[in-house]
Structure formats: C-alpha cells, structure tokens
Amino acid sequence: GESEVQQLAKKIREKFNRYLDVVNRNKQVVEASYTAHLTSPLTAIQDCCTIPPSMMEFDGNFNTNVSRTISCDRLSTTVNSRAxxxxxxxxxxxxxxxxxxxxxxxQYFSSEEGIFTVFPAHKFRCKGSYEHRSRPVYVSTVRPQSKHIVVIVDHGASVTETQFQIAKDAAQVILSSIDEHDKISVLTVADTVRTCSLDQCYKTFLSPATSETKRKMSTFVSSIKSSDSPTQHAVGFQKAFQLIRNTNNGTKLQGNTDMVIIYLSAGITSKDSSEDDKKATLRVINEENSFLNNSVMILTYALMNEGVTGLKELAFLRDLAEQNSVKYGVPDRTALPVIKGSMMVLNQLSNLETTVGRFYTNLPNRMIDEAVFSLPFSDEMGDGLIMTVSKPCYFGNLLLGIVGVDVNLAYILEDVTYYQDSLGSYTFLIDNKGYTLMHPSLTRPYLLSEPPLHTDIIHYENIPKFELVRQNILSIPLGSQIITVPVNSSLSWHVNKLREVGKEAYNVSYAWKMVQD
Structure with a gap:
C-alpha cells in the first residue's frame, strides 16, 4: 500500500513542480520587466477584443479560437494610460x-493597476470591462491569510428600493470574490437579525466559503425583502461579533487570520432616539471587540439615494468604521488600539466589482510570497475542470499583481484516475483541509461540466471509524491504517466481492502519502 501511494504522490508532485516552475519563471519575467518599465515605460495595450480573426485558429486544447504567438489584454474600468x-x-x-x-x-498576469494579460490570445468578456482583481484567485493570492467575514445587509424601513438593490448587489459581489480559504456569514438586519436558513450551522458559525456555501448564501441574499420596521444597527453587530467569537473558539486560529465585518447600510437612525441608537451601536462594537482584543475591522458602505447625501448618516457610518466610541461617550475597555476600517459611498453608478469587490485592499498586506493552489473549477472558456497555480509579483514592497497558470485537472489526475492495482482497490485525492479532488464515486474529470461540490472526503468514505483515519491522513505525511467495518455498513464501491456469506465484518486498508510542496 505505502509504496504504491508513494509512487503516485511522486508523479503528482512532479507535475505540480513543473507548473510551479512555470509560475516562478513568469513571475521573474514580470518583475524584471517592471524594473525596465521604470526607465523606458512598457504600456502598450493589445486588446483581446480587437484581434483580427485571421490571426486566430481553433485549438481543441482551449476549445476556442486562439493565437498561440501573442498574449492580449482586458482592462478594468479605470486603468491609467501609463499603467x-x-x-x-x-x-x-x-x-x-x-x-x-x-x-x-x-497563463496570465493580472495587474494591481487593472490590466489582465492572457496567453494564448483569444476573445473573451468583450462586453464592458473585466474586473479580474475581484476574482477569488486574485484575492487569495494577494491576501493569502484566511479572512473571516460577516456581511450585514440593512433592509430597514427607511432604506429605499434603490439603496436596497445596491446592498443586495454588493453582497453578491463580496460572495463571488472569496473562496474556501475564507469563512463567511451573511446577516440581514431591520428590527431583528436573520441568518441564512439553508443550513443550521449558519446560525452559530461562519462557514468556509466553498462553492456550495456561496450558492446558498447567494440564494439567501436574492430572497431578502424590504422590512417595514426601523433598523436596529446594534442588534446586527451583536450577532456578527457573536458568530466571529463562536468560530474562533471552535477552531485553532492561525495568527494571521483577518476578521472583518462589512456593513451595507443607509446609516439611518430613528428620529426620536437617534443619539441613543448610535451610542448603543458603538457600545456593542466596543464591548464585543474588546473580547477579541480589538482584532475585528469594520468596513461600512454607505448606500446613497438618488444622489442625496445625508451628512448625519455618513458621519455615523464613518464612526462605525473608525470605531469612534469615545465620541459617543463610550469609555475604552482595553488599552489595545482598534484597527480602523473605512467608509465608502455607493450609488447606482458605482462599479461594485471595483469598489466592494476590492474590500480586501483595506486588510493588511503581509507580503506573503507563496504559491496558491485553487480547488478545481470549470474553465469559463473551454470545457472541463482546471486548477490554478498562482503567485504574487512584487517590486520591493510594491504589489504589481499576480501570475497564474491554469492546469487541466484531468491531466494532473490521470495517474490517480486510471490507477487500478487490484479489483478491490482504488485511489482518491484530497487537499490539505480534507476537501475531495478526486474519488471513484465522482465522474471522471474529463466528463465533468459542473464545478464539483467542494465536499469533505468524510462524505465519500462514510464508514464507521473513518473519522480517525481522516485525521491521520491530514496530520501524518506517510502512513497506512486498517479498520474493521461491519458488513452492513459497507460502501457501494467496496465491491460485492467482499460479501462472503456469514461474514460479519471486513477490513478496509488505507495507505496515504502527502504530496509535498
């Protein structure tokens, strides 16, 4: 068992090493080009959408017309001509x-200034601009630390239809910019606070932002209706902090987790007790954050109504983001400084992907220069599943952007997919958190069109005592283990050959090897 898994791990590791070499090579070229750019500027744009068809031909590997000799560019909304x-x-x-x-x-370079350069050149996303800096691969490469995020949507009576629509759209943009490295919750607040009801655990904890969780949260956001009660801002923050605290208590926190509450609100308080409302909200923030050593940042997005700016509302939302509790006579409970967030105004004309979708720029840049491997997702241009290997590019401590290489999943996994040692054995591949990349009960990778649900391996190897094996697989680099399983709880693919008449239990043997960096 162990020698076979070592062989397989070696083959997969060699493939990943080749892709890492490609990423590193591309990163070096970008960083060297930037040095050259400082003396003689490199700014020429080759727009993907204006390449003459005569320069491109169909390529089965990419499932579209491409030019294999040049790269081309797509731009975000506002890109400086000297970028x-x-x-x-x-x-x-x-x-x-x-x-x-x-x-x-x-292969691509996605720049912090807003230029997306892709190779081979092909036409894509030709309607409007392309905000690649709010794609999860960009966000998780430039801020690889885990982000614990609570989004609060204000749907109180004084929020107009226009403002409410901006808030819902903004919440969707945040959901689509994060991935399973992060944990998320979405709350709505009016007279009471509500969580997404599609999963019981959302009531108590933040949830890893897998494709499934994001889909559920997105459905929840679409279904929010305007309330006819006034907004109790304090109640929303109380629940947000409670979710963050529960999540921290339940997990070993890495020292570099960023915690952030994003408030999408009109900032309107009740007419008769406005000052009390504000003070109550800042008191909750002050008390709750002190339990967390003031480590939670608050970002507020002020929802504008048809260009009318309420100065009182803006001041309140700015005070929330800066956690100015002293201004409201709330004494500091701890000597630790707060992490000041920021307030940003959103109106109907705001490009939400470029504003809200880049919320992470408020979080500290810890200059972590490491490769990030995404979970498999569908290639929006071609067919089939890909994984991205990406790395950030820096000039000194200036972030230039990221380089990424998309790799065909079927190719990486061919050794695993077609491995068959004897009829009773099969292989599966998981990532270091236990998410399943490949398992015989999943369709072969080249047949998949839907993105795979990022599901824990425990759901596929669902037999008694596998929980212990799973812990060992994730914590011991090389090993094997045998567990005894009652016949009546065997799995469909523990082939019928195992069913000897009169036998009560059978052995399942696991061997594993971690594919090292």
Missing amino acids: FNPGRDLNSVLADNLKSNPGIKW
Whole structure:
C-alpha cells in the first residue's frame, strides 16, 4: 500500500513542480520587466477584443479560437494610460511554456493597476470591462491569510428600493470574490437579525466559503425583502461579533487570520432616539471587540439615494468604521488600539466589482510570497475542470499583481484516475483541509461540466471509524491504517466481492502519502 501511494504522490508532485516552475519563471519575467518599465515605460495595450480573426485558429486544447504567438489584454474600468503592461515582453516565454508543458491551459498576469494579460490570445468578456482583481484567485493570492467575514445587509424601513438593490448587489459581489480559504456569514438586519436558513450551522458559525456555501448564501441574499420596521444597527453587530467569537473558539486560529465585518447600510437612525441608537451601536462594537482584543475591522458602505447625501448618516457610518466610541461617550475597555476600517459611498453608478469587490485592499498586506493552489473549477472558456497555480509579483514592497497558470485537472489526475492495482482497490485525492479532488464515486474529470461540490472526503468514505483515519491522513505525511467495518455498513464501491456469506465484518486498508510542496 505505502509504496504504491508513494509512487503516485511522486508523479503528482512532479507535475505540480513543473507548473510551479512555470509560475516562478513568469513571475521573474514580470518583475524584471517592471524594473525596465521604470526607465523606458512598457504600456502598450493589445486588446483581446480587437484581434483580427485571421490571426486566430481553433485549438481543441482551449476549445476556442486562439493565437498561440501573442498574449492580449482586458482592462478594468479605470486603468491609467501609463499603467505597467509587460504583456509583449511575456509572449516568447509564455509560448515556450505552453510548448514544453503538456496539461497547461491559460497563463496570465493580472495587474494591481487593472490590466489582465492572457496567453494564448483569444476573445473573451468583450462586453464592458473585466474586473479580474475581484476574482477569488486574485484575492487569495494577494491576501493569502484566511479572512473571516460577516456581511450585514440593512433592509430597514427607511432604506429605499434603490439603496436596497445596491446592498443586495454588493453582497453578491463580496460572495463571488472569496473562496474556501475564507469563512463567511451573511446577516440581514431591520428590527431583528436573520441568518441564512439553508443550513443550521449558519446560525452559530461562519462557514468556509466553498462553492456550495456561496450558492446558498447567494440564494439567501436574492430572497431578502424590504422590512417595514426601523433598523436596529446594534442588534446586527451583536450577532456578527457573536458568530466571529463562536468560530474562533471552535477552531485553532492561525495568527494571521483577518476578521472583518462589512456593513451595507443607509446609516439611518430613528428620529426620536437617534443619539441613543448610535451610542448603543458603538457600545456593542466596543464591548464585543474588546473580547477579541480589538482584532475585528469594520468596513461600512454607505448606500446613497438618488444622489442625496445625508451628512448625519455618513458621519455615523464613518464612526462605525473608525470605531469612534469615545465620541459617543463610550469609555475604552482595553488599552489595545482598534484597527480602523473605512467608509465608502455607493450609488447606482458605482462599479461594485471595483469598489466592494476590492474590500480586501483595506486588510493588511503581509507580503506573503507563496504559491496558491485553487480547488478545481470549470474553465469559463473551454470545457472541463482546471486548477490554478498562482503567485504574487512584487517590486520591493510594491504589489504589481499576480501570475497564474491554469492546469487541466484531468491531466494532473490521470495517474490517480486510471490507477487500478487490484479489483478491490482504488485511489482518491484530497487537499490539505480534507476537501475531495478526486474519488471513484465522482465522474471522471474529463466528463465533468459542473464545478464539483467542494465536499469533505468524510462524505465519500462514510464508514464507521473513518473519522480517525481522516485525521491521520491530514496530520501524518506517510502512513497506512486498517479498520474493521461491519458488513452492513459497507460502501457501494467496496465491491460485492467482499460479501462472503456469514461474514460479519471486513477490513478496509488505507495507505496515504502527502504530496509535498
């Protein structure tokens, strides 16, 4: 058992190492180009949407028309005409990578200034601009620390239809910018606070932002209706802090987890007790955050109504973000400084992906320069599933953007998918948190069109005592273990061969090897 898994792990590791080499090579070229750009600017744009069709031909690997000799660019809404664009410097390296590495799909540089350069060149996202800096792969590469996020949507009586729509759209943008490295909850607040009811655990804890959780939360956001009661701001914050605290108590926190509450609100308080409302809200924030050593940041997004700005409301939302409790006569409970957030105004014309979708720029940049591997997702251009390997690019401590390489999942997994040692055995592959990448009960990777549900392996190996094996697999780099399982709780793919008449239990043997970085 152990020697076979070591062989398989070695094959997979060699593949990942090749892709890491490609990412590192692309990163070096980008960083070197930036040094050159400082003396003779590199700013030429090659728009993906204006490439003449004669320059492109259909390529089955990419499932669309491409040009294998050049890269091309898509831009975010506001890109400075002098922005750094290394695209033309990258062409020969990217073309060479593609020739010499089977299994590679798209390669790209996604810049902090808003330019997205992709190779091979092809037409995509040609309606409007492309905000690549709010894609989960960008967010998790430039802020790889885990983010614990609570989004609160104000749907009280004084929020107009226009404002309410902005809040719902903004909440969806936040959901689509995070991934399973992060934990999320969405709350609504009016006279009471509500959580997403599609899963019981959402009432108590933040949940890892897997594709399934994001889908449920997104459905919840779409279903919010305007309330006819006034907004009790304090109640919303009370619940948000409680969820963060429960989640912290239940898990070992890495020292570099960022905790943030994002409040989408009109900031309107009741007419007759406005000052009391504000004071009550800041008191809750002050008390609750002190239990968490003031480690929670608050970001507020002020929902504007048809261009009318309520100065009192803006001042209140700014005070929430800066946690100015002293201004309201709430004494500080701890000597620790608060982490000041910021307030931003949103109106109907705001580009939410570029404003709210980049909420993470408020979080500390810890300059973590490491490769990030995404879970599998569907390729929006071609067919089939891909995984992205990405790394940030820096010049000194200036973030330039990220380089990414999309890899064909079926290619990485071919050794696992087709491994068959004897009829009674099979392989599966999980990531370091226990999410399943490949298992025989899943369709073969090249047949999948839907993104796989990011599901814990415990749901596929659902037999008694597997919980212990799972813990060992995730904590011991190489090992094997045998468990005895009653026949009546066997799994469908523990083939019928095992059912000897009169036998009460059978042994299941596991062997595993961690695929090292």
